[in-house]
Amino acid sequence: MRGIASLLLYVAxxxxxxxxxxxxxxxxxxxxxxxxxxxxxxxxxxxxxxEFLLDTGSAFVVLSEATRRKLASAGALVPLHRLRAVxxxxxxxxxxxxxxxxxxxxxxxxxxxxxxxALPGARKNILxxxxxxxxxxxxxxxEPLRLELNCPVVAPAGDAVALAN
Numbered sequence: 001m002r003g004i005a006s007l008l009l010y011v012a013x014x015x016x017x018x019x020x021x022x023x024x025x026x027x028x029x030x031x032x033x034x035x036x037x038x039x040x041x042x043x044x045x046x047x048x049x050x051e052f053l054l055d056t057g058s059a060f061v062v063l064s065e066a067t068r069r070k071l072a073s074a075g076a077l078v079p080l081h082r083l084r085a086v087x088x089x090x091x092x093x094x095x096x097x098x099x100x101x102x103x104x105x106x107x108x109x110x111x112x113x114x115x116x117x118a119l120p121g122a123r124k125n126i127l128x129x130x131x132x133x134x135x136x137x138x139x140x141x142x143e144p145l146r147l148e149l150n151c152p153v154v155a156p157a158g159d160a161v162a163l164a165n
Contacts, residue, residue: 026109028147030054040147043104045076050125054147058128061116067125068118076101085117095119103131109151111135
């Protein structure tokens with residue numbers, strides 16, 4: 001009897017944990033350009049709005065030089081380490097990896113403290129797996145064009161303060 005009760009408790013706890021980890025399903029609008037690549041708008045840190053190319057083949061979020069400068073002046077970047085990056089054309093380059101404080105993909109959908117790479121000469125921001133992992137599983141829908149995300153459930157700031165007191 002104790003074994004069955006323990007098993008039921010384990011199943012109940014496992015189910016609750018997986019539901020909590022799943023987050024809330026949200027939708028982000030996508031746009032495509034003349035060459036068919038998919039783009040979305042997002043906010044980095046507290047104030048840097050940027051357009052991103054959606055690239056599930058990129059291991060990292062890539063920051064353009066202009067975006068990196070804006071984030072640095074806003075205090076939303078922390079240098080972590082350097083790496084050798086292999087580009088899509090097999091060229092190899094040195095790059096700085098940063099921790100970015102936040103990425104808001106939709107209202108209430110915020111990825112916190114993820115790694116991003118500043119590639120020398122990058123002109124576009126790329127939304128890669130270093131941030132997309134936090135909203136997995138995610139789905140790209142073509143009709144209508146949208147990205148469906150599993151967003152982490154974040155308590156409003158007012159609730160966090162109330163809990164701390």
